[in-house]
């Protein structure tokens with residue numbers, strides 16, 4: 738069997754602070770294969786962002802191991818890229834200047850980076866806007882620009898932490914679809930953390946449900962919606978599948994959300 742791209746082995750995480758100790762994660766175990774898209778859902782405070790912080794080497798597990806390509810994560814790795822809720826584009830830079838920011842900070846080959854950024858912006862439909870400033874773009878376009886900036890660093894793994902939650906509903910649906918398609922086409926391994934169950938189901942190959950804090954893996958669902966060509970339907974089309982609403986109900990039940 739090949740080595741998984743990402744693996745959590747019996748991972749526990751305790752935070753220690755002035756207010757005392759918080760057990761955020763307990764005995765987390767799962768693996769993600771190369772090119773797989775996995776969503777993680779769970780109630781607020783169950784440790785979703787903590788999982789991402791562990792993966793990008795910002796914190797170390799209290800117990801167990803976090804592995805990328807079979808190697809323990811001990812520091813931030815250039816192979817891991819992010820997309821966050823706030824696009825964090827620099828308003829005083831053009832879209833192209835934003836897209837090359839990563840290589841510029843890392844001291845990479847700027848000619849190659851610029852060529853890569855131009856290609857990405859063209860692919861993401863932003864060619865005409867590359868000399869615009871971020872405030873001249875819509876929310877969805879800004880997220881595509883943020884994705885180009887992340888991809889310009891050529892990461893193998895993408896961590897998506899609520900990347901669409903600042904967008905209005907319609908934009909959110911279409912940008913999730915577009916970005917999901919881009920990530921698949923480019924063969925990246927992706928982990929999406931979201932509170933939006935339909936989004937989690939529509940975008941992923943697998944959905945991992947975490948229990949309340951301390952977060953544990955409560956359920957894992959493999960997603961396979963049938964489609965005419967035998968290929969996975971886009972995130973948008975997946976929402977039409979008969980199995981979709983059944984899966985939504987199951988995950989909703991597992992989250993044990995109590996509405997007063």
Ligand SMILES: Nc1ncnc2c1ncn2[C@@H]1O[C@H](COP(=O)(O)OP(=O)(O)OP(=O)(O)O)[C@@H](O)[C@H]1O
Nearest residue numbers: 752754759761780781782783784785786787788950
């Ligand atoms: N730096 C920290 N120091 C102490 N406790 C922390 C720290 N970061 C997170 N926690 C605690 O760890 C638990 C998990 O936090 P985390 O942010 O990972 O949850 P989450 O599932 O991402 O939440 P949300 O969905 O609300 O963003 C929470 O109880 C939180 O208060």
